[in-house]
Amino acid sequence: MSLPMRIEIHEEGPREGFQIEKPGFSIADRAGLVEALAQAGLPQIQVASFVNPVKVPQMADAPELFRAIRKQPGVRYTGLWLNEKGFERAVAVPEVDLEGVLYFYTSDAFCRLNNGVSAQAQAQDQRRWVERYAARGVPVRKAYVLTAFGCNFEGAIPQERLKEVLADMASLQDEHRIRLDEVYLADTVGWANPRSVSERVELARRFFPHARIGLHLHDTRGTGMANALAGLQAGVDLFDASVAGLGGCPFSGHAHGGAAGNICTEDLVFMCNEMGLETGIDLECLIEAARLAERIIGRRLDGRVMHSGSLKAFPTRSR
Ligand SMILES: CC(=O)SCCNC(=O)CCNC(=O)[C@H](O)C(C)(C)COP(=O)(O)OP(=O)(O)OC[C@H]1O[C@@H](n2cnc3c(N)ncnc32)[C@H](O)[C@@H]1OP(=O)(O)O
């Protein structure tokens, strides 16, 4: 398959990144980071989640954060919620660009920890979410399969299990006469490898031939960028990523307690640029945003290009 020429990258850092850092980062700093990311040309930024503040205190001030951001036209500022209470809290904040997203899990154990229900109950509940969103006039175009490759509690997830989940999603789509335009495979805890990425993207395409397949990759075990490349080679043109490689789910059972960040936005943009793939993102401006994230967090972050610099400093290099 030929490489897609234009790649769409959605930024997850303000939500994914800060959900796993210690609580207490100021609204002003986090709003400033969101603004810097928008300035760099990220078309969609996940700002915060509306989850149980007892479980994730880092996100307790999501409404205030959304309100503090000086928004830039054309950028979508999104949020995440996992239950009705969270959705209602998000609806009450007009600054949130609401999108109806469905979440399916292959791993029952992870679903129980993260979402408080079995994977089967969660899948069943997605039917009710379609109705909830319809009642609020929020279109449902997007679905995620979490732990689409593996899970620290259940181990490697067989393709057959992913197939079951995709088949269920496809039947929900038919039952409710909706169209999932974007179907994301999420490697929640870094179990994917380049081969499984190409095989599972292909599998997802068989169930959703008209949808764009997206990838939400974590670089827990160092295969993140190789997995992204495998995605590109399989024709994927839609990625979630996180500035400076921040991120990770606090409920995913990391063996050593460390953050297991998403693939790094500026490293992905750098790779795309060098491969001649268009992202619409200003890399130098994004590197500055990553350095801002590092100053806010107060320790060296995992991104590579933010430390090495891009190749802009070498103007005579022939390509
Ligand atoms: C892969 C990823 O990175 S996903 C993002 C990372 N993961 C998460 O953020 C998961 C966080 N988990 C949660 O928010 C929760 O466990 C949920 C939403 C899944 C389920 O919530 P539970 O805590 O089991 O809800 P439950 O219905 O038992 O409510 C317990 C209390 O929390 C409150 N609560 C529950 N959800 C929310 C919410 N979204 N916002 C505010 N308060 C909430 C309830 O009102 C209740 O309060 P009370 O005791 O004063 O009555």
Ligand SMILES: CC(=O)CC(=O)O
């Ligand atoms: C929504 C997510 O955060 C997805 C994941 O990491 O599995």
